[in-house]
Amino acid sequence: xxxxxxxxxxxxxxxxxxxxxxxxxxxxxxxxxxxxxxxxxxxxxxxxxxxxxxxxxxxxxxxxxxxxxxxxxxxxxxxxxxxxxxxxxxxxxxxxxxxxxxxxxxxxxxxxxxxxxxxxxxxxxxxxxxxxxxxxxxxxxxxxxxxxxxxxxxxxxxxxxxxxxxxxxxxxxxxxxxxxxxxxxxxxxxxxxxxxxxxxxxxxxxxxxxxxxxxxxxxxxxxxxxxxxxxxxxxxxxxxxxxxxxxxxxxxxxxxxxxxxxxxxxxxxxxxxxxxxxxxxxxxxxxxxxxxxxxxxxxxxxxxxxxxxxxxxxxxxxxxxxxxxxxxxxxxxxxxxxxxxxxx
Amino acid sequence: xxxxxxxxxxxxxxxxxxxxxxxxxxxxxxxxxxxxxxxxxxxxxxxxxxxxxxxxxxxxxxxxxxxxxxxxxxxxxxxxxxxxxxxxxxxxxxxxxxxxxxxxxxxxxxxxxxxxxxxxxxxxxxxxxxxxxxxxxxxxxxxxxxxxxxxxxxxxxxxxxxxxxxxxxxxxxxxxxxxxxxxxxxxxxxxxxxxxxxxxxxxxxxxxxxxxxxxxxxxxxxxxxxxxxxxxxxxxxxxxxxxxxxxxxxxxxxxxxxxxxxxxxxxxxxxxxxxxxxxxxxxxxxxxxxxxxxxxxxxxxxxxxxxxxxxxxxxxxxxxxxxxxxxxxxxxxxxxxxxxxxxx
DNA sequence: CTGTTAGCGCGTTCAC
DNA sequence: GTGAACGCGCTAACAG
Numbered sequence: 001x002x003x004x005x006x007x008x009x010x011x012x013x014x015x016x017x018x019x020x021x022x023x024x025x026x027x028x029x030x031x032x033x034x035x036x037x038x039x040x041x042x043x044x045x046x047x048x049x050x051x052x053x054x055x056x057x058x059x060x061x062x063x064x065x066x067x068x069x070x071x072x073x074x075x076x077x078x079x080x081x082x083x084x085x086x087x088x089x090x091x092x093x094x095x096x097x098x099x100x101x102x103x104x105x106x107x108x109x110x111x112x113x114x115x116x117x118x119x120x121x122x123x124x125x126x127x128x129x130x131x132x133x134x135x136x137x138x139x140x141x142x143x144x145x146x147x148x149x150x151x152x153x154x155x156x157x158x159x160x161x162x163x164x165x166x167x168x169x170x171x172x173x174x175x176x177x178x179x180x181x182x183x184x185x186x187x188x189x190x191x192x193x194x195x196x197x198x199x200x201x202x203x204x205x206x207x208x209x210x211x212x213x214x215x216x217x218x219x220x221x222x223x224x225x226x227x228x229x230x231x232x233x234x235x236x237x238x239x240x241x242x243x244x245x246x247x248x249x250x251x252x253x254x255x256x257x258x259x260x261x262x263x264x265x266x267x268x269x270x271x272x273x274x275x276x277x278x279x280x281x282x283x284x285x286x287x288x289x290x291x292x293x294x295x296x297x298x299x300x301x302x303x304x305x306x307x308x309x310x311x312x313x314x315x316x317x318x319x320x321x322x323x324x325x326x327x328x329x330x331x332x333x334x335x336x337x338x339x340x341x342x343x344x
Numbered sequence: 345x346x347x348x349x350x351x352x353x354x355x356x357x358x359x360x361x362x363x364x365x366x367x368x369x370x371x372x373x374x375x376x377x378x379x380x381x382x383x384x385x386x387x388x389x390x391x392x393x394x395x396x397x398x399x400x401x402x403x404x405x406x407x408x409x410x411x412x413x414x415x416x417x418x419x420x421x422x423x424x425x426x427x428x429x430x431x432x433x434x435x436x437x438x439x440x441x442x443x444x445x446x447x448x449x450x451x452x453x454x455x456x457x458x459x460x461x462x463x464x465x466x467x468x469x470x471x472x473x474x475x476x477x478x479x480x481x482x483x484x485x486x487x488x489x490x491x492x493x494x495x496x497x498x499x500x501x502x503x504x505x506x507x508x509x510x511x512x513x514x515x516x517x518x519x520x521x522x523x524x525x526x527x528x529x530x531x532x533x534x535x536x537x538x539x540x541x542x543x544x545x546x547x548x549x550x551x552x553x554x555x556x557x558x559x560x561x562x563x564x565x566x567x568x569x570x571x572x573x574x575x576x577x578x579x580x581x582x583x584x585x586x587x588x589x590x591x592x593x594x595x596x597x598x599x600x601x602x603x604x605x606x607x608x609x610x611x612x613x614x615x616x617x618x619x620x621x622x623x624x625x626x627x628x629x630x631x632x633x634x635x636x637x638x639x640x641x642x643x644x645x646x647x648x649x650x651x652x653x654x655x656x657x658x659x660x661x662x663x664x665x666x667x668x669x670x671x672x673x674x675x676x677x678x679x680x681x682x683x684x685x686x687x688x
Numbered sequence: 689c690t691g692t693t694a695g696c697g698c699g700t701t702c703a704c
Numbered sequence: 705g706t707g708a709a710c711g712c713g714c715t716a717a718c719a720g
Contacts, residue, residue, distance in 0.1 A: 091450075
């Protein structure tokens with residue numbers, strides 16, 4: 001009559017009673033390494049299904065088991081690429097029955113304040129992405145779950161976790177080749193400062209190729225990877241000598257700012273006067289008025305791989321903290337010319 | 345020696361023992377409507393502080409109390425505006441000690457699959473944003489928490505929840521005035537289809553002003569609010585008669601696509617041939633090559649208001665599901681001319 | 689105001 | 705294999 005089905009908790013006891021077995025049998029049915037006769041197992045499963053039973057997570061956690069919660073330690077979402085990665089990651093997580101919970105932070109201080117707090121969740125996995133916390137913080141965060149994952153933060157060997165990342169070194173190499181193919185002889189690279197290994201990796205790959213080609217490279221380092229920073233830093237870069245004729249921007253946001261500096265502020269033509277390569281392939285890079293050649297990060301693969309690790313662990317009960325390097329791909333648009341004429 | 349402080353659970357019992365009181369006193373100290381002598385309260389608080397005690401959430405939930413988890417029912421993050429709102433919301437939530445947990449879905453079907461699952465979390469609040477689930481689904485989702493919030497989904501009177509939203513009707517009015525001020529006489533509006541009340545509200549406000557001015561208005565409806573859709577729909581719109589000389593795009597993504605259609609595909613000038621107004625004020629709208637005049641949604645206010653409601657409820661133990669309409673503001677850039685000549 | 693007692697729902701020994 | 709009994713940490717209802 002007034003029995004709202006809202007909080008109508010169906011407990012293991014209910015199922016046990018309805019199935020005519022003890023509660024332990026029900027519990028075992030829902031446990032991995034159980035030992036239940038196939039007959040009863042099926043029976044219990046059927047009854048549970050009919051009653052709409054789901055093991056209560058709070059109780060499960062309290063009893064010492066891990067929850068289905070996946071903690072995501074993440075920084076500001078200001079880069080569309082990061083939002084996209086989070087989007088895909090959440091989808092995959094949900095599909096597999098996990099629950100993504102955001103621990104959004106700005107600084108190491110934030111992380112610390114959040115740390116004591118999260119221990120109690122007994123999360124299956126903790127994923128760090130979009131920020132580069134100090135090695136120590138990472139370590140602590142990782143220790144909060146059986147299967148810590150560091151997502152797209154480059155190859156960090158200082159943290160004991162499964163590494164899943166785009167191969168940024170390789171991405172930098174692609175950028176260098178694109179610029180070289182464009183006939184660039186005075187390249188520059190713009191990276192982001194502070195705890196951002198991935199930008200270093202990109203720059204390293206970039207310079208590796210240039211070194212091999214015997215080409216010198218200018219460098220600009222900005223404090224934040226934003227449009228504004230990219231625009232300002234480009235102006236500074238272009239004022240230097242020798243004036244660059246090709247720039248590799250650490251991300252597309254900066255590249256967008258760079259384009260405006262180049263064309264609007266300085267009245268130069270791209271790629272005529274200066275060739276440009278970005279990184280990430282965010283929607284803005286494909287805009288008609290920009291058409292920036294860029295290095296695309298395979299977002300879906302990153303998400304798949306990360307979730308795959310969690311799923312595997314769930315099945316096999318073990319993991320071998322391996323590193324997965326995912327290859328980026330160069331997307332040719334209008335800011336690099338394939339001169340072809342470059343060969344003599 | 346090997347006592348890792350990692351999972352070193354400090355329980356209420358530990359605190360009670362150390363403080364020389366009973367566990368109930370400790371519990372009461374951490375409960376709202378408690379009745380503890382001020383002396384003991386201080387004592388307990390001090391001891392708890394020293395020992396680093398935090399009430400265990402799983403146990404708390406199991407005992408029937410609500411957790412500090414705030415469930416966020418959200419759709420795809422493809423619009424930067426939405427990512428920004430989520431970003432700000434998460435920040436505010438964390439500052440207040442709440443834990444945002446994502447229930448990311450694409451369809452009503454997804455929502456259903458997630459529903460039984462979430463009941464057990466006893467969340468303080470559930471926030472719906474970025475998607476417009478059917479009234480029924482919204483209702484069920486809302487029933488999962490004492491304080492349901494519908495964030496920036498317009499004024500939905502069919503769901504029993506606190507409404508926090510930009511005043512989209514008013515936003516549409518601003519857009520109309522901007523276009524009219526620009527000297528536009530044959531305006532058009534592009535909205536998004538399917539369960540997206542907010543686009544309807546924007547269009548309604550837009551047409552309200554036009555009606556008052558006795559100006560007719562063309563209309564285009566696209567299935568998704570993306571760059572591509574906006575570009576294609578703009579071409580169709582411009583092929584009609586009379587040819588619009590001003591377009592109000594339901595969001596900046598579509599406006600970006602529209603700009604490319606107008607200038608690149610059709611070779612028209614903006615605002616010379618056609619004036620443009622977008623909505624949201626995403627970073628892309630401010631790009632040097634676009635400079636789109638747009639209606640900015642006050643993201644911070646939206647987030648503040650939503651979290652404020654939760655905090656208030658936490659303090660006062662009650663809420664009065666009111667609607668909060670937050671005023672958007674017009675951002676003048678280069679796609680609308682302030683002709684000034686319009687006044688005869 | 690305080691201490692005691694009894695569950696919340698589940699996983700897990702232990703005997704059988 | 706199975707069932708009974710205990711404990712995870714906390715809140716609530718009860719007696720003092």
